[in-house]
Amino acid sequence: MIGSVRAELLRLRRWPALWVLCGSWVVLNLVFGYLFDYLSYRSSDGVGPGNDGVPPQVLLDGLLPDRVPVTMVQGLPIFGGALLLILGALAFGSGYGWGTWKTVFTAGPRRGTAVGGTLAALGVVVACLTAVTFALDLAASLAIAAAESAPLTLPGPLQVVQGLGSGLLIGCMWTGAGMLLGTVTRGPALSVGLGLVWALVVENLLRGLADALGSLHVLTDVLPGTAAGSLVGALGAIPADDPGGTPGVSTILGGPAAMALLVAYLAAFLIAGLALTTRRDLTS
Amino acid sequence: MMDDIVVSDRLTKRYGDRLAVDAVSLRVGRGEVYGFLGPNGAGKTTTLRMLLGLVRPTSGTAAVLGQPPGSPAGLYRTGALIESPGFYPYLSGRANLRVLARYGGHEEVAVAAALELVDLSGRADDRYRTYSLGMKQRLGVAAALLGRPELLILDEPTNGLDPAGMADMRELLRALAGAGQTILLSSHQLGEVEQVCDRVGVISAGRLLTEGTVAEIRGESSTLLRADPLPTAQAVAAGLVGAAAVSIVDGALRLAGGGDRTAELVRALVLAGVAVHEVRPVERTLQDAFFEMTAPTGPAERAEVPA
Numbered sequence: 001m002i003g004s005v006r007a008e009l010l011r012l013r014r015w016p017a018l019w020v021l022c023g024s025w026v027v028l029n030l031v032f033g034y035l036f037d038y039l040s041y042r043s044s045d046g047v048g049p050g051n052d053g054v055p056p057q058v059l060l061d062g063l064l065p066d067r068v069p070v071t072m073v074q075g076l077p078i079f080g081g082a083l084l085l086i087l088g089a090l091a092f093g094s095g096y097g098w099g100t101w102k103t104v105f106t107a108g109p110r111r112g113t114a115v116g117g118t119l120a121a122l123g124v125v126v127a128c129l130t131a132v133t134f135a136l137d138l139a140a141s142l143a144i145a146a147a148e149s150a151p152l153t154l155p156g157p158l159q160v161v162q163g164l165g166s167g168l169l170i171g172c173m174w175t176g177a178g179m180l181l182g183t184v185t186r187g188p189a190l191s192v193g194l195g196l197v198w199a200l201v202v203e204n205l206l207r208g209l210a211d212a213l214g215s216l217h218v219l220t221d222v223l224p225g226t227a228a229g230s231l232v233g234a235l236g237a238i239p240a241d242d243p244g245g246t247p248g249v250s251t252i253l254g255g256p257a258a259m260a261l262l263v264a265y266l267a268a269f270l271i272a273g274l275a276l277t278t279r280r281d282l283t284s
Numbered sequence: 285m286m287d288d289i290v291v292s293d294r295l296t297k298r299y300g301d302r303l304a305v306d307a308v309s310l311r312v313g314r315g316e317v318y319g320f321l322g323p324n325g326a327g328k329t330t331t332l333r334m335l336l337g338l339v340r341p342t343s344g345t346a347a348v349l350g351q352p353p354g355s356p357a358g359l360y361r362t363g364a365l366i367e368s369p370g371f372y373p374y375l376s377g378r379a380n381l382r383v384l385a386r387y388g389g390h391e392e393v394a395v396a397a398a399l400e401l402v403d404l405s406g407r408a409d410d411r412y413r414t415y416s417l418g419m420k421q422r423l424g425v426a427a428a429l430l431g432r433p434e435l436l437i438l439d440e441p442t443n444g445l446d447p448a449g450m451a452d453m454r455e456l457l458r459a460l461a462g463a464g465q466t467i468l469l470s471s472h473q474l475g476e477v478e479q480v481c482d483r484v485g486v487i488s489a490g491r492l493l494t495e496g497t498v499a500e501i502r503g504e505s506s507t508l509l510r511a512d513p514l515p516t517a518q519a520v521a522a523g524l525v526g527a528a529a530v531s532i533v534d535g536a537l538r539l540a541g542g543g544d545r546t547a548e549l550v551r552a553l554v555l556a557g558v559a560v561h562e563v564r565p566v567e568r569t570l571q572d573a574f575f576e577m578t579a580p581t582g583p584a585e586r587a588e589v590p591a
Contacts, residue, residue, distance in 0.1 A: 003386050003387060003388075003389050004386075004387055006386045007383045007384070007386035007387045008383075010379070010382060010383050010386060011372050011375060011379070011383045014374065014375055014379065015372075015374060016374055098370055098371065098372060098373060099367075099368060099369070099370020099371075100370045100371060100372055101370075102338060102366060102370050103369070103370040103371065103384065103427065104384070104387055105336075105337070105338060105354075106336050106338065106359060106362070106364040106366065107359070107384050107387040107388040107427075107430075108356055108359045108360040108387060108388040108389060109356060109359075109387055109388075110356055111354075113356075114387065117387075281333075281338065281339040281340060282333070282338040282339065283333070283338075283339060
């Protein structure tokens with residue numbers, strides 16, 4: 001297993017697509033998490049509500065260091081999750097297109113070991129990305145706090161652990177979803193397309209329908225995006241329905257329920273992907 | 285008795301209504317270069333995939349190096365190139381082999397040796413996507429050679445190579461065979477198989493038609509003799525080598541077997557007053573035998589699967 005993880009880390013770290021996706025997340029996180037809110041704060045008169053109805057002080061509070069554990073994950077339910085879903089789909093689907101799974105499966109390790117190595121390596125990538133996001137967000141918030149002469153209060157250890165843990169769990173869940181799609185479709189294009197349509201369109205449409213057809217809530221309340229959004233909401237992010245709220249964030253589920261659901265989805269995606277890979281003929 | 289390191293027993297693969305491989309039983313001995321011959325779509329690749337555990341057989345069994353197909357214990361001692369090589373296009377050839385060395389638990393120093401063996405060291409640090417078809421094929425063989433496997437399974441290794449590259453590949457295969465390497469080589473290049481292989485199995489429409497040495501598959505050579513008058517010549521030849529060995533084909537005598545008694549025959553014909561216009565050996569090639577076996581109306585449709 002160690003050999004498979006080392007092999008995957010070697011090839012992943014030289015994969016341009018990985019850096020493009022991770023770089024996109026980091027930039028989007030900083031732009032939507034800090035830059036736009038800070039520009040909005042700076043453009044307000046400092047007394048009345050801004051363009052989106054959020055008082056300037058609330059805007060500034062969201063940008064300060066003690067809010068980093070929340071700010072760093074609030075983009076994950078929507079675009080962060082989509083980017084990591086793409087990563088998982090490409091990491092697994094491309095192997096069928098390139099023929100590398102065939103090569104790897106004849107190189108020695110059991111299929112489960114090889115796939116487990118890829119999953120573990122992707123887990124390392126998500127963990128590193130979460131840590132880098134935290135570090136960059138902390139740096140941005142400290143800079144803003146210093147510029148605005150605001151308190152430099154750092155988040156408590158529990159908040160940091162909650163933020164990092166939530167980021168890791170949500171990130172892994174979406175990466176696992178991508179892995180399953182890449183395995184099912186045995187290609188990168190279809191898996192990415194289907195994944196994005198699901199994460200960005202279908203879930204939102206279903207939630208919209210559920211508002212009209214109440215019975216649909218039974219389904220929409222347990223969707224992966226709902227669970228991710230609820231976990232972020234439980235950390236204290238502003239729900240999408242409130243003024244100044246973040247798209248994808250909700251309070252439909254409580255924190256423990258959301259976390260349990262995310263763990264269940266992650267386990268289901270990994271088990272299904274592993275079972276499919278180990279049982280299916282490799283004919284391409 | 286030779287130590288068989290690949291054994292399959294009535295290996296069968298069915299995709300829906302289509303029977304891709306039909307009860308193939310073959311044996312490859314240690315140190316042997318075994319040619320797996322067959323036209324495109326005959327079932328060669330599917331059989332090799334089953335031996336490597338990439339495809340599950342519908343029925344039948346197989347063992348590679350004494351292990352079930354696809355088991356790590358067998359795969360670690362086997363090098364394989366199946367159909368087209370599959371590598372990460374954004375990595376160099378060397379980096380691709382490093383990845384595979386880590387997967388296979390081989391020392392990374394094996395990478396340089398494998399690249400050297402296939403004459404790819406000069407371009408080893410270029411990205412795989414910039415390689416020509418022949419270079420990709422050679423990298424595939426290098427990957428198969430990582431860690432000095434006991435068994436090499438190569439599926440059409442000269443695909444995409446230019447004539448010089450094909451000659452180099454054959455030379456490499458001969459060198460490996462000379463060093464005692466066991467090779468299971470699938471090909472539809474008859475000359476390649478004839479030059480490199482000790483034993484051959486011929487597969488067509490999913491069925492193994494025959495197995496044997498190249499000479500056994502090729503069959504006996506014959507002697508062609510143009511003489512006048514032909515009936516007298518036939519009688520003289522029949523008296524010398526037996527009537528069963530003499531036939532008339534396209535206005536000439538065809539004598540089965542080698543040319544050991546050619547001089548004796550010519551002398552007898554001349555003494556009998558027969559004018560001898562031409563005497564020449566007719567070598568049967570593997571191609572002749574192959575076409576006879578795999579022709580749509582030939583034995584392929586009648587052959588029984590070897591026990």
